[in-house]
Amino acid sequence: MIQTVVFDTKPYDREALQRAASGRGIELRFMEWRLSAETAATAHGAQAVCTFVNDRVDRPCLEALAALGVKHIALRCAGFNSIDLPAAKELGLVVTRVPAYSPYAVAEHAVALLLALNRKIPRANNRVHDLNFSLQGLVGFDLHGKTAGIFGTGKIGRITAQILRGFGMKVLAYDPFPSPDWAIEHGVEYTDARTLASQSEVISLHTPLTPETRHIICRESLELMKPGTILVNVSRGALIDTTALIEALKSGRLGGVALDVYEEEEGVFFEDLSGQILQDDELARLLTFPNVLITAHQAFLTAEALSEIARVTVENIVAFGNGQPLLPETSLT
Ligand code: NAD
Numbered sequence: 001m002i003q004t005v006v007f008d009t010k011p012y013d014r015e016a017l018q019r020a021a022s023g024r025g026i027e028l029r030f031m032e033w034r035l036s037a038e039t040a041a042t043a044h045g046a047q048a049v050c051t052f053v054n055d056r057v058d059r060p061c062l063e064a065l066a067a068l069g070v071k072h073i074a075l076r077c078a079g080f081n082s083i084d085l086p087a088a089k090e091l092g093l094v095v096t097r098v099p100a101y102s103p104y105a106v107a108e109h110a111v112a113l114l115l116a117l118n119r120k121i122p123r124a125n126n127r128v129h130d131l132n133f134s135l136q137g138l139v140g141f142d143l144h145g146k147t148a149g150i151f152g153t154g155k156i157g158r159i160t161a162q163i164l165r166g167f168g169m170k171v172l173a174y175d176p177f178p179s180p181d182w183a184i185e186h187g188v189e190y191t192d193a194r195t196l197a198s199q200s201e202v203i204s205l206h207t208p209l210t211p212e213t214r215h216i217i218c219r220e221s222l223e224l225m226k227p228g229t230i231l232v233n234v235s236r237g238a239l240i241d242t243t244a245l246i247e248a249l250k251s252g253r254l255g256g257v258a259l260d261v262y263e264e265e266e267g268v269f270f271e272d273l274s275g276q277i278l279q280d281d282e283l284a285r286l287l288t289f290p291n292v293l294i295t296a297h298q299a300f301l302t303a304e305a306l307s308e309i310a311r312v313t314v315e316n317i318v319a320f321g322n323g324q325p326l327l328p329e330t331s332l333t
Contacts, residue, residue, distance in 0.1 A: 001025055001026065001027045002025060002026045002027070002047055002048060002317055002318065002321035002322075003027050003029070003045055003046045003047050003048070004026055004027065004028050004029065004046060004047070004048040004049065004050055004074070004317055005029045005031060005042065005043040005046040005048075005049050005050070006028055006029065006030050006031065006049075006050040006076075007031045007033065007034055007035035007039070007049065007050065007051050007052065007055050008031070008032070008033065008034045008035070008051065008052045008054060008055055008270070009030045009031060009032060009052075010270065012301070012306060013052075013076070013306065013309070013310070014030050016306040016307050016309065016310035017050075017076075017310045017313065017314065019307070019310065020307070020310035020311050020313070020314040021310075021314050021317075024314055024318050025318065025321070025322075026314065026317055026318065026321070028050075029046070034052075034054055034055045034056065034266070034267075035049060035051050035055035035056070035057060035061060036055065036056040036057075036058075036061055037056075037058065037060035037061040037063075037064055040061050040064035040065050040068070041064065041068070043065055043068055043070055044068055045068075046068070046070055047069070047070065047071050047072060047321060048070065048071065048072040048073070048074055048317050048320070048321065049065060049070055049072075049073055049074070050073075050074045050075075050076055050313060050317070051073060051074075051075055051076070051082065051083070052075075052076055052077055053077050053079060053082060053297065054082065054265065054266040054267070054269070054270070055082055056082065056266070057073060057082055057083040057084065057088075058083075058084050058087070059084050059087040062083075062084060062087050062088050062091050062093060063087075063091065065093065066091040066092070066093060070093070071093065071094060071320070072093065072094045072095075072096070072316075072317065072320045072321070073088065073093055073094070073095045073096075074096050074097075074313050074316050074317050074320075075095065075096065075097040075098070075332075076098060076309050076310075076313045077097065077098060077300070077309070078097060078098060078099055078100065078101070079208055079209065079235075079236060080095070080097050080208075080332055081208065081209040081210070081236060081238075083095060083332075085332055085333060088332075088333050089333045093333065094320055094326075094331070094333055095331075095332040095333045096316040096320070096326055096327075096330045096331055096332065097330060097332055098308070098309050098312040098313060098330065099329045099330060100155050101300070101304075101305045101308035101309045101312065102300070102302055102304045102305035102308060103155035103156045103158075103159050104159055104302075104304075105299065105300055105301070105302040105304065105305040106156045106234055106299040106300055107156050107157075107159035107160040107163060108163070109234055109260060109295070109298065109299035110156075110160050110204055110206075110232050110234045110258075110260075110299065111160065111163050111164070113232055113234070113258035113259075113260065113293055113295065114143075114202060114204070114230060114232050114258060115143075116258075116293060117230060117232075117256045117257075117258045117291070117293040118140040118141060118143070118230060118255075118256070119138075119140040120137070120138045120140060122293065123137075123138065123290065124138055137290075141201070141228075143164070143167045143168070143169055143202070144167055144168035144169065145168060145169070145170075146169055146170070146201040146202065147169065147170045147171075147172060147199055147200045147201055147202070148161070148164045148169045148170070148171050148172070148200055148201070148202040148203075148204065149171075149172045149173070149174070149196035149197065149199070149200030149202070149203040149204070150164075150171060150172070150173045150174075150188070150196075150204055150206060151173075151174055151175075151193070151196065151203065151204065151205045151206060151207055151216070152174075152175055152205065152206035152207035152208075152235070153173045153175040153178065153179055153182070153183075153188075153206070154175075154206060154207075154208075156206045156234075156235075157173070157175070157204070157206030157207075158179065158182060158186075160204055160206060161173060161186065161188050162186055164202070164204075165186055165187060165188070169202070170189075171186075171187070171188045171189070172188075172189050172190075172191050172195070172196045172199060172200055173188050173189070173190050173191070173196070174190065174191060174192060174193045174196045175190070175207075178190045193216075193221075194224060197221050197224040197225055198224045198225065198226065199226075200225075200226070200229065201226060201228065201229055201230065201255075202229070202230045202232065203225065203229060203230070203231050203232070204231075204232040204233075204234075205217070205231075205232065205233045205234070205235045205239050205240075206234075206235055207235060207239065208235070208236070209235070209236035209238050209239060213239055214238050214239070215238065215239070215240070215241040215244075216239050216240075217231065217233075217239060217240040217241065217244070217245065218241045218244050219241070219244040219247065219248075222244055222245065222247075222248040222253075222254070223248075225248075225253070225254070227253050227255075228253075228254075228255035229254060229255050230254075230255045230256045230257070230258065231245075231254065231256075231257045231258070232257075232258045232259075233257075233258070233259050233260065233261055234260040234261065234299040235261060236261050237259070237261040237262040237263035237264070237265050238263045240259075240263065242262070242263045242264075242282045242286070243282065245257065245286075246282060246285055246286065249286075249289050249291070249292065254291070255291065256291035256292065256293070257286075257289075257291065257292050257293070258292075258293045258294075259286075259292070259293070259294045259295075260294075260295045260296075260297055260298060260299045261297055262283060262286075262294070263282075264280055264282070264283065265296070265297060268280060268283065268296075269296040269297045270296060270297065312327060312330065315327050316330055
């Protein structure tokens with residue numbers, strides 16, 4: 001049996017992983033807490049650990065895991081900014097991820113947020129439940145004929161662009177590694193980052209978080225945006241400088257901001273903190289703006305995505321545990 005400790009688990013991912021692991025020679029031990037240097041000791045006896053987006057798999061954590069005899073870190077997500085890959089390599093730890101589970105799930109959530117924010121659906125729904133049927137303050141704008149800027153045209157960015165083309169939007173895109181054939185096929189126009197920022201009414205971020213993309217949305221890029229622009233981020237929180245974002249929102253220049261991710265989401269998103277006192281002042285401030293819509297990192301959360309994440313994660317654990325080749329594109333070290 002391949003002993004595997006699974007960190008930061010919730011009932012929905014436990015269920016999917018248990019189903020995928022059934023009869024595959026894996027023993028899963030589920031932990032509710034996140035993996036970090038402080039909690040690494042709870043992986044004792046494991047050959048593999050399985051982590052999610054907010055585990056902190058830094059060098060001290062990896063050293064602790066290596067000392068325990070852990071050989072494999074199986075990320076059950078696409079983004080790998082949570083792990084220090086050079087340190088893992090140095091320590092001889094194999095790291096795998098799930099590069100694509102359902103890019104549709106994430107792209108559709110980005111568009112759901114855009115529609116809900118632009119047409120003020122959460123506010124309208126709250127009003128109607130309070131028997132307030134007034135439409136005052138609920139004016140949105142037609143997406144048809146407007147320009148969307150897609151920052152990053154990988155798997156998720158491309159699907160988001162295609163959906164927005166379906167609404168009759170003009171789509172501009174920026175990516176250091178463009179896909180020219182795809183752009184021609186779908187009527188998408190590549191441009192530079194500044195032009196994208198200054199000419200779009202809707203900007204959606206689909207790049208991974210790397211040292212180059214950290215705070216790619218900062219005071220300067222926010223100032224380039226047209227007044228009334230809607231910004232959507234379903235990728236990683238630290239793509240946006242939150243302090244600069246709050247300033248831009250206070251100035252009234254931004255049309256709205258839809259976030260599924262937040263710079264300081266670790267320890268907050270995925271948790272039920274109702275009844276507690278929120279300690280994050282910037283998140284508290286964001287929650288006061290009528291034109292800010294936030295979901296707690298749920299873009300991936302569809303039945304299809306959960307079972308595909310579980311399937312690929314289990315395949316990786318079984319393959320590595322049995323000395324077989326890993327699935328293509330899943331290996332990070
Ligand atoms: P992908 O690797 O297919 O595409 C990423 C694209 O970004 C690539 O085309 C790459 O060239 C481009 N890129 C890299 N650096 C860039 C830069 N400086 N400027 C512009 N583009 C740049 O990844 P994907 O599957 O489309 O996922 C994108 C991101 O979405 C992931 O890295 C992850 O952080 C995030 N994500 C979020 C959720 C969620 O639930 N909210 C779920 C899955 C993925």
